[in-house]
Amino acid sequence: MGKIKKIHTPLDKKTILSLKHGDKIFLSGKIFALRDQAHLRITQLFKNGKKIPFDIKGKVIYYCGPTPAKNRIIGSCGPTTSGRMDKFTGVLLNKGLAGMIGKGSRSKDVIQAIKSNGAVYFIAPAGAGAYLSEKVTSCRMIAFKDLGPEAVYELEVLNFPLVVAVDRKGKNIYDRLQMNCK
Amino acid sequence: MLRYVEAKKIEKVVEELCFEANIFLRSDVEKALKRSCCSEKKNSISREMMEILLENARIARRKNLPICQDTGVATVFVDIGQNVVIKGGLLRDAVTRGVKASYEKNCFRKSVVEDPLIRKNTGTNTPCIMHMDIVKGDRVKISVMPKGFGSENKSRIKMMNPTSTDKDIVDFCVETVKLAGPDACPPFILGIGIGGTTEYSAYLAKKALLRPVGKYNPKKHIQKIEKNIQKRVNGLKIGVMGLGGASTVLGVNIETAPTHIAGLPVAVNISCHALRSATCKI
Numbered sequence: 001m002g003k004i005k006k007i008h009t010p011l012d013k014k015t016i017l018s019l020k021h022g023d024k025i026f027l028s029g030k031i032f033a034l035r036d037q038a039h040l041r042i043t044q045l046f047k048n049g050k051k052i053p054f055d056i057k058g059k060v061i062y063y064c065g066p067t068p069a070k071n072r073i074i075g076s077c078g079p080t081t082s083g084r085m086d087k088f089t090g091v092l093l094n095k096g097l098a099g100m101i102g103k104g105s106r107s108k109d110v111i112q113a114i115k116s117n118g119a120v121y122f123i124a125p126a127g128a129g130a131y132l133s134e135k136v137t138s139c140r141m142i143a144f145k146d147l148g149p150e151a152v153y154e155l156e157v158l159n160f161p162l163v164v165a166v167d168r169k170g171k172n173i174y175d176r177l178q179m180n181c182k
Numbered sequence: 183m184l185r186y187v188e189a190k191k192i193e194k195v196v197e198e199l200c201f202e203a204n205i206f207l208r209s210d211v212e213k214a215l216k217r218s219c220c221s222e223k224k225n226s227i228s229r230e231m232m233e234i235l236l237e238n239a240r241i242a243r244r245k246n247l248p249i250c251q252d253t254g255v256a257t258v259f260v261d262i263g264q265n266v267v268i269k270g271g272l273l274r275d276a277v278t279r280g281v282k283a284s285y286e287k288n289c290f291r292k293s294v295v296e297d298p299l300i301r302k303n304t305g306t307n308t309p310c311i312m313h314m315d316i317v318k319g320d321r322v323k324i325s326v327m328p329k330g331f332g333s334e335n336k337s338r339i340k341m342m343n344p345t346s347t348d349k350d351i352v353d354f355c356v357e358t359v360k361l362a363g364p365d366a367c368p369p370f371i372l373g374i375g376i377g378g379t380t381e382y383s384a385y386l387a388k389k390a391l392l393r394p395v396g397k398y399n400p401k402k403h404i405q406k407i408e409k410n411i412q413k414r415v416n417g418l419k420i421g422v423m424g425l426g427g428a429s430t431v432l433g434v435n436i437e438t439a440p441t442h443i444a445g446l447p448v449a450v451n452i453s454c455h456a457l458r459s460a461t462c463k464i
Contacts, residue, residue, distance in 0.1 A: 024227070037301070067251045070289040076242075076251035081332050081365045103332070103423065104365030125231055126332075126423055127367045127456040128238035129251040148303040149291045161234070163227070163425070174424055177363060 006159070010058040011098045016120050019164045021171040025122065026159040031101065032056075033064040033153040035080055038144055039088040046091055053143035054152065057096035063103075065149040066139070067129070074139040074155070076129030079103040082121070086110050093117040105174045106166060115170035122162040123173075135160045185263070185320035187464055189271030192322065195462050196280025199326035200256060201288055202460035204248045207239040210394040211371070211432070211457050215239075218369060218429035228427030235422070235455060246288070250456045252330035253290035256281045256310035257388065259327070263319035274312060281326075282306045293331070313385060325392055327459040333370070333452045336362035339384055342446040348407055351376065351448055355411045356418070358450045359431070364424020367454030371395055371433045372411065375449040376404075378439035386437040387451035392459055395433035408434040422455075 007015050009029030019025070032054065034042075045052045063082050067075030082102030089100070090113040098119055103126035106114075114121055124132060135157050143152040166172045207215075219232035242249045258277050262268075268276075285292060285307040292307040317323075338358045342350060355374060362370070375386025398405040411434045421427035432455065441447060 065251060065291060065293075067248050067253060067291040068289040070246075072245075075289055075291070076248040078251050080252070081335070083365055103367065105363055105424070123364075123423060125234045125238075127250050127454050128234050130242040130245065130247040130249060131234055131238035133247060134241065148305060149293060150303075163423075174364060176426065177418075177420060177424060 009060050011060060011120070013118060016098065016118060016168050019120055019167050021164050021167045021173045023164040025162040025164060027060070027122070027162055028158050028160070029156065031060045031062045031155050031157055031160070033062045033066065033077070033155055035063050035065050035150055036084055037147050037150040038152050039085050041144060043088045043091050046095065056092060058098045060099035060101065061092075061097065062101040062155065066133075066153065069139065072133070074133050074136045077133050077136060078129035079124045079126055082106060089113060093119050101162060111166055111170050111172060114166050114168065118168045120164060120168055121166040123165045124160065124162055132160070183320065184265055184267050186267050186269045187322055188269050189273065189276040191464060192268070192273065192276040192324070193280040193283070195324055195464055196258065196277050196326060197284040199324060199460040199462055200281055200284035200290070200328065203326050203328050203458045204253050204288070204290055205242055205246055207242065207249055208457060208459060210396060211455070212236070212239055214395045214432040215455060218432060221428045223427070226427060228421050228425050228429070231422045231425060232429070248290055249458060250330055250454075251291055252293065252332060253285065253307070254328035254330045254458075255294060256307060257327045257329050258310050258312050259325040259389065259392070260312060260314045261317045261323040262314065263321045264316050265320040266322055277312060278308045278310060281310045282308050313389070322464040323461065324464070325459055325461040327388070327391065329388070330454060330456070333362070333366040333454040336366040337387070337449070337451045339380060339447065339449040341380065342448055344444060344446050346446050348410070352407060352410050352414060354448055355450050356414050358452065359415045359420070360418060362452050363420060366452050367456065368420050368424065369422055369429040369432045369455050371453040371455070371457045372415075372431060372435065373451040373453060374434065374436040375451075376436060376438045376447070377441040378447060379441070380447055382439060383447035383449040384451070386439060387449035390435040390437040391451060391453050391457060392461070393435045395435075395457070399436050401438070404436050404438060408436050
């Protein structure tokens with residue numbers, strides 16, 4: 001197991017280039033929590049040529065719907081299954097999205113889009129929402145309040161523990177599983 | 183002799199069970215996680231992730247935080263003794279109020295949408311799913327299982343042929359785990375329902391998850407299948423978060439029921455490692 005790389009958002013091209021699948025990462029800075037319904041709305045806004053409520057260029061999004069906070073910054077906030085977002089991801093990457101955090105595998109199309117846009121996909125410890133909430137230093141709802149737990153949140157994280165699952169060359173840590181699970 | 187149970191009492195108990203299930207990792211699950219953690223290679227990434235999961239359980243307990251942000255659809259099993267009379271309200275209303283109160287008070291996530299296609303959130307995490315059974319006696323046994331959908335989404339059912347072999351059953355279960363892969367938060371606990379009808383096998387699969395991890399089915403021929411599935415699934419080496427290693431399942435629980443001469447329903451309910459439930463007898 002290699003040592004931990006510390007990186008910050010916004011992710012510049014040089015940082016993304018330095019990341020390899022399997023690398024252990026501590027990520028700090030701003031990330032944006034959004035999931036299914038927010039993806040649907042954002043891609044519909046793009047389709048209709050409208051503005052979206054925040055800029056995604058160079059940003060990192062986190063597939064997450066946290067529990068509400070009770071006398072703290074945020075409740076439990078682990079990743080949700082990334083695969084459900086696959087059908088929206090290509091559009092977001094083409095608009096300049098730099099990175100994604102979630103859990104589980106991605107489709108071939110998404111991996112290809114990560115490669116052609118020079119982006120990166122990370123996984124966070126899944127089912128460890130209480131643990132991850134301790135790494136969040138601020139949380140603010142920024143869009144789609146009516147979606148409740150599926151609203152868009154801007155989070156500030158410190159040393160958020162991640163693993164690079166798909167790097168900018170399209171190398172995927174789950175390739176190994178394709179063999180076992182054929 | 184009839185025994186009267188207040189609806190208010192049931193409401194209170196359901197409220198407490200929702201809290202307990204979401205905050206305190208089941209001791210059998212935690213023990214299984216610890217065992218699996220020890221079987222991972224020292225300094226491996228899998229070992230480190232397993233340690234994070236155990237740390238997560240400790241933080242949740244200490245800070246009254248949900249183990250997982252997906253506090254699920256509250257699935258409530260109620261076994262009512264036939265000598266029980268519910269007083270002062272309807273049973274279903276009491277259970278619903280208990281779930282609603284707990285999810286609001288404890289800041290659990292409200293993940294239930296009113297209509298599966300329109301998808302407007304009810305804002306209360308209700309209605310819940312209720313499975314009721316009338317049993318012998320004068321007690322009410324309630325189990326609450328908050329089931330997240332990362333794993334629920336990967337559950338499957340197959341109507342097999344009555345002449346299918348044990349191996350056919352095992353193959354289907356292993357295939358289900360392959361399809362779930364790293365997406366459904368391995369290491370898993372598999373609840374499997376064999377027999378009955380389509381919907382009854384699915385119910386049994388969910389109910390099987392209430393049985394402690396590591397406690398095998400008392401029927402020897404079923405136990406053999408449980409162990410066989412466990413061995414083959416761990417051989418897939420999906421491991422925690424799909425990162426490889428020794429632990430792809432923590433346990434396999436099969437429940438069976440009589441079925442029709444023409445069929446053999448098999449349902450597999452996948453649970454993530456954060457298998458949550460709590461039970462109380464009134």
